[in-house]
Amino acid sequence: MKPNSLPETHLEAWRMQYTSFWRVFAAIESDLAAAGLPSLSWYDALYELYLAPGRHLRMGQLANSALLSRSGLTRLVDKLEKERLILRKACPSDGRVQHAELTDKGVEVLRKIWPVYRAGITKYFAAHLNEAEARQVAEIFGRIRAGLEPTAEAGK
Amino acid sequence: MKPNSLPETHLEAWRMQYTSFWRVFAAIESDLAAAGLPSLSWYDALYELYLAPGRHLRMGQLANSALLSRSGLTRLVDKLEKERLILRKACPSDGRVQHAELTDKGVEVLRKIWPVYRAGITKYFAAHLNEAEARQVAEIFGRIRAGLEPTAEAGK
DNA sequence: CGATAATATTTGCCTACGCAACTATTATCT
């Protein structure tokens, strides 16, 4: 597709996705706040650590996974560390590197957030999709995401 | 769908949309900044005014359309007004109401932003969808959005 | 081996934006 060619249908798809995303996102954040829980950025970071082997990641990797800039991640990790949800560990083999490691308390918090987050995803998003549509959305947005993976920048 | 029932497929759809949205959004914002252009929040507000009959809207309506809180919109309008892209007009029939009205200079700025925005949508988003998929995405996210329209809150 | 470049993280500074409180105006109730 040429860079200046954007069919009306595709533009409409973008617009719908754009506005619906913001509304769903705001609704979920609002539910979390109402339940006295931390916001999605905390969840994202904790969850990425939860998935990581050994429950730890380098700061830079975590920044990428958690969709933050490096400086943004540093501040977030400061707060998570102050709450003892993660801890920083210097890397023995490379003095420049810090690892963020999920604590048991961090796992607990993940488990507290998830029911509210899941209910929000269900109510605001999933309730409007049937099974086939969900599969298609996952596939389509998987493709879109793959076009922008940080590692794909090599061929730039 | 029960609020605690979230099939794996639907969750995967959410995750893909979530991360791909943030990446595409960041890429477009980055392109705009690199071109010395204002960010999408400016575009959104100006464009909503452009669409509105008479090219003006009440502050509250504009806040909804532009996906901002009322206070956030007030600050944004302050900046747009300072750049003469819009102007505030008191409503003659209701002293509480202010209208934001798009100026010709505002239209010009919209026209400057659009090519870069369009190229970003095309490259990062639309290039990965065929026609049928685009139609489906528009329809699905239209449904999702409809579930969260501010006006739909009445039945709450 | 020493100078220079590259890399990982942090810090200074700035902007965007939300919530709650405030002001001004209009609607409602008696």
Next chain:
DNA sequence: AGATAATAGTTGCGTAGGCAAATATTATCG
């Protein structure tokens, strides 16, 4: 009409997060 409630917008204040510069460490090149 007068008191009270509702509504529209703005402002005070706080937090999140980005960019560019600073720092610390490691890799590379002569």
